[in-house]
Amino acid sequence: MNSGVKKSLLPQGLRDLLPPEAIHEASVMDGLLEAFSIHGYERVEPPLVEFEENLLDGAGEAMAPHTFRLMDPVSQRMMGVRADMTPQVARIATSRLAAMERPLRLFYGGQVLRVKGSQLRPERQVAQAGVELIGADSPEADAEVIALAYEALQTLGVENLSVDISLPTIVRAICDDLGLDRDAKEDVRSALDRKDAAAIAAMAGPVAGIFGGLLQASGLADKAIAALNELTLPEAAAAERDRLILVVERLSDMALGLMVTVDPVEHRGFEYQTGLSFTLFDRDVRGELGRGGRYLAGAADEAATGFSLYMDTVLRAVPKRERRSRLYLPHGTDLDIARRERTAGWITVSGLAPEKDVLTEAARLRCSHVLTLDGIVAVEKE
Amino acid sequence: MSAENNLVLAVPKGRILDQLRPLMDKAGIHPEPAFDDPKARQLQFGTNVPGLSIVRVRSFDVATFVAFGAAHMGVAGNDVLMEFDYPEIYAPVDLNIGHCRISVAEPTALSQEDDPRQWSHVRVATKYPEVTRKHFAARGVQAECIKLNGAMELAPKMGLCRRIVDLVSTGTTLKENGLVEIEEIAQITSRLIVNRTALKTQPDEIGGWIEKFQEVVNAG
Structure with a gap:
């Protein structure tokens, strides 16, 4: 017995899923994939392990510190275990499926492994499900994926969903417009990440004014957009704001009941995003259910958007x-x-085997009912 | 996370709380009488605001409660925020209370012959190992931290190590223990902090409190 218990110790962040959680996770995953599928998205299934240089190329670079590596004894090259499926799907779309008509709609679901859990997400192995919409660079495409995430989660019975839309490129555009150097950019970034209005207000020149204004322009979409319209933004940032307005407008038709908030300065985790991005929240679940946004896929820098849902938080919401x-x-x-x-x-x-007391045997095997000659009989609860 | 309209504010015990009480009053948060009774054993307190309760915990724990969403808002010094650097915490309002600084100190005698530019490795007693490591790493110095939870000033005297990193407000405690401040790491004030998910999913309620506290600070 003792040795059995000792053998049950698993490495940190890994766990056994038991009944009934295991079937719950599988049915939630099935529900999500079905919702993606009936919206015209098609499933792809990349392998668990790939050559490191392909896996961590382009947008995958962000996952480099989170990726387990191993040596392939056959080719003698380094391989990485996927820590995120998005770069794999982007690779498929821009290589093997490069000749397929655009826009290309793909979805995936599978397990990913990370070197380290975070404090809020201690799991190192998580199931991930998501979609990628490749070759469409319109506000309609942005709205489509957000509405799809909403509908998929809603079908599973998740209530109190909200989506927070961010514009990670807007801060970069303003920094460039103001001609800030690297240190100044870092200070701005760090203060904005913490929503530290005091630090922003203390900064020199036009920085305090415009970023202070951006910090204020967050919250419920209508209010935030009104505040954004008050600001004088450089051209590239203004274009992002106009896109945001179109997307929010479309979402009010496509995703009835979805609470939309805007946070133009949110940046953490969006370092590789090239445009409108979003995070999905449930009011009663700590941490985010998923996130997504615009990126450039493959060597041809094809416009793409999509999202990933993380099953650990989604399961808590369903x-x-x-x-x-x-x-x-x-x-x-x-x-x-x-x-x-x-x-x-x-x-x-x-x-x-034949049993004398079928009722007791049924209860022992966690059955609620027994089939007898008189039909189906409920097992009395003790 | 708690259900709808059930907000929790986490506040630190002790010195900061005395300075925070008037701000809470001005923001319209009046806790039940037991809150101001130092002998009360109670940990969670109701307020005049429906659905808002207060928990009183250690200053480091305020950040932890808010990061994990157990409390939606809190009050913490940026010493604590720098130490943990939780991505789930936003610090939107500088409450302009609890002023002090986090500094490196060493025995007066040592400081006269010491040249900090030549350090490659230091051993430091501190409550803030992360802040200390980061500060020294940025200068190319490797810091070996000895984590203490209080009475840092004793460490050099007792031969535990020669340098400490600690909060300094007037410098009296340092002086009394024969220490001198040689480097300031950062200025500290207390901040109103909020949980990221709470702000995103209840923007009006949490945003309302942020505005209220900002107004109180501006008026003060």
């Missing part, structure tokens, strides 16, 4: 569904009857 009841079939039950009951929606558990 209400557990009432599971089907288990019916105990005593030893020797007719096979046709057993088949009929399963078609009727029961989960059947067959007795492998």
Whole structure:
């Protein structure tokens, strides 16, 4: 016994999924993939492990510090275990599927592994599901993926969803316009990441005014957009704001009931995003359910957007569904009857040997009902 | 995270709380009487604001409660925020209380012959190992930190190490222990902090409190 217990220790951040959580995760994953599929997205399934230089190329570079490496004894090259599936799907879209008509709609679902968990997300292995919409650079495409994430989660019964839209390029554009040097940019970034209005206000010249204004321009979409319209922005930033306005407008039709907030300065985790990005939240779940946004796919820098949902937080947001009841079939039950009951929606558990007291045996095997000669009888709860 | 309209404000015990109380009053948060009773064993307190309660915890724990969403808002010095640097915490309002600085200090005798530019490795007693390591690393100095939870000033005297990194307000404690401040790492004030998810999902409620505290600070 003792040695069995010792063997059950798993490395940090890894765990066994047991009943009923294991089936819950699988059914939630199925629900998401089904929702992606009926919106015209098609599934791709990249391998778990790839050559490091391909996996960590382009947008994948952000995952370099999170990726497990191993040596391929066959080719003697370094391989990486995927820490995020987005770069893999982008690779497929821009290489093997390069000749397919655009816009290309792809989805995926699978496990990813990370070198280290974070304090809020201690898991090192997480299931991830998401979509990529490649070769479309319009506000309609941005709105489509946000609305799809919303609909997929809503189908699973997630309530109180909200999406926070950010414009990670806007701060870069303003910094360039003001001609800030690297140190000044870093100070601005660091203060904005912490929403430290005092630090921004203390900065020199036009920096305090414009970034102070940007910090104020967050919150519910209508209010934030009104505040953004008050600001004088450089051309590139103004274009992002106009796109935001179009996307929010479309979302009010496409995603009824979705709370939309705007935070133009949110940047953490969006370092490789090249345009409108977003984070999905549930009011009752700590941490985010998923995130996504614009990026450039492949060597040809094709315009793309998409999102990933993380199953650890999504599972906390999805209400557990009432599971089907288990019916105990005593030893020797007719096979046709057993088949009929399963078609009727029961989960059947067959007795492998004759039992005197079928009710007790049924209870022992966690069945709520027993099939007897008088029909189906409920097992009394003790 | 708590249900709708059930906000929790985490405040630190001790010195900061005395300076924070008038701000809370001006912002319209009046806790139940037990809150001001130092003998009360109670940890969570109701307020006059429906759905808003207050927890009183250690200053380092305020940041932890807010980062994990157990409390939606809190009050913490930027010493604590620098030490943890949780991405889930925003610090939107400088409350302009709890002024002090975080500094490096060493025995007066040592400081006369010491040239900090030549350090390659230092051993430091501190409550802030992360801040200390980062500060020295930026200067190309490797810092070996000894984590203490209080009475840092004792460490050099007792031969634990020669230097400390600690909060300094007037410098009296340092002086009394024969220490002198040789480098300031950062100026410290207390901030109103909020949980990221709470701000994003309840922008009006949390945003309202941020505005209220900002107004109180501006008026003060």
